[in-house]
Structures are given as C-alpha cells and as structure tokens.
Amino acid sequence: MASNTDVNLDKSTPENKWKEVLSTEEYQILRQKGTEPAGTGQYNKIYKDGEYNCAGCGATLYKSDTKFDSGCGWPAFYAEIPGAVDRHVDSSFGMKRTEITCSKCGGHLGHVFEGEGFKTPTDERHCVNSRSLKFQAKN
Template identity: 45%
Template sequence: MKKIIILIIAIVASSCNSNAQQNSETKTKDYKVSKTEAEWKEILSPQEYAVLREAATERPHSSKLNDVNVPGIFVCAGCGNELYETKHKFESGTGWPSFDRPIEGGVAYGADSKLGYQRDEVHCADCGGHLGHVFDDGPRETTGKRHCINGVAMNFIPKE
C-alpha cells in the first residue's frame, strides 16, 4: 500500500507545471516587441510590471478603465498593441474591465494552472504581456466569451 501511495505522489508531483516553467515559456517566445526584464522594469510602473511580466492580478474595482464607455481603443500598457474596442466592452460585475472579443490579432492565448485548475490566459500578441483570462460566461447574444482583463495592463486611447 505504501508503494502505491508513493507512486501516486511521484506521478502527481512530476506532472505539475510550476510558475517558473510557465513564465519561462512566455519569456523565451519570440515576440515583435522583445525586451530584457531590466528594460521592462525601466519602462513599466511596479504594478504594470507585476501584472504584465509576472502574471499578477490587480485588485477588483481598482481600475479607472472599468468606467470607460466612450468610443476608443484599449492598448497594451507595455507596447501599445491594440487589444480591445470600447464597443465590445460590457459590465460583467466582476470588478475588472470585460470584453466579449479582442481586436483580431491583438491577443494570444495560453494555459494557466496557478490555481490548481486550468484557465485560458490572455496575453498581448506583440510583447507577451499577461493581460488576464478568458471565460465562457460572457454575453450569450454575442460571443459567449468574457475576456477578464487587468486594467493596469492597458491604456485607453479615445476615438477622435
């Protein structure tokens, strides 16, 4: 019986992905915008760096972008890549800016299992910065998707 328990523990331990493994995959992929971690630290605020480069999550209801409803474009705070349009933003009640779809080619997807289960991670297609996650509980009348995005990971450019 002890051998079976040890075998199960060994299998579980060897199949787990660590944050270091996931972060190294994101950091080593070639992106249009590529900087060293030192360069990112120079251009990003500490909170932007934590979210975009270390996959942290900002506190809910803390982003000034939650209330933005005027026409415009949300861009990556790290590289300026166009990510989302206001017309696809909706109030999800979660405390983070939410969109039912990205601008085509603006985001890329990956897997995140930091919480012990797998979620679909959303990151900037140009620099690899962590933006948030995508869930299947968005508006049914459109895409059914909810891109739950950290406001600190974006800047807003109003339409002229």
C-alpha cells in the same frame, strides 16, 4: 505608457528594459502575471468610444464596442482585435483557465472565460487588468 519610449518593445525585449519603462504596478501585472484587486482598475466602468492598447508595447488590443459590464470587477470584453491576443492554458491555483497575453510583447492581460451565459456575440468574457491597458479615446 511604455510605447512612448524610443524603444520598440516586443517579446524579445529583456526584462531589465521592461523594469525601466513600466511602473512597478504595470511590471507586476504585465511581466509577472499579477492581478489588480477587483473593482480598483481605472477602466472597469469606463464606456467611452475608443481603443484599448497594451500598456507595455502600445499595440491595439480591444475596441470599446466590445466592452461590457460583466459585474466581475475588471474591464470585460467579448472579443479582441483579431491577432492581437494570444491564449495559453493556465493551470495555476488548482484550476484550468485560459490566460490572455499581448501577441506583440507577451504582456499578461488577464484571463478569458467561455460559456458564462452573457448576452454577447461570443459568450466570452475577457477579464483584463486595467493596468495592462491604456485607453485611447476616439476623436
């Protein structure tokens, strides 16, 4: 994880530093807004107690008690830790979606969808790339 470096990584970190500290796959998703193929991420079906941190800067983004099985092929959460995630309009691919990024480093996480009818407190689905996350199990 990039947060293991001695560098404080945030939105002001230059791209050449991100290329040094992230794997090729992490860089493609976090910095270039890529997407891992559905069903391939390591955290899609993990339901252990703990926290999900940004794979770029290490900021805590989600708690495991907000994770649920949406059947979408990516880890799904119904709520972020307050202030941890920024939302942006994404009009790529001819549709309007809401992109979510880490509020500390700006790393691309995925997209949030609303009103899909999931039986969650928020009726939101944060569809997050596993490579955008690092899981920290609760002791």
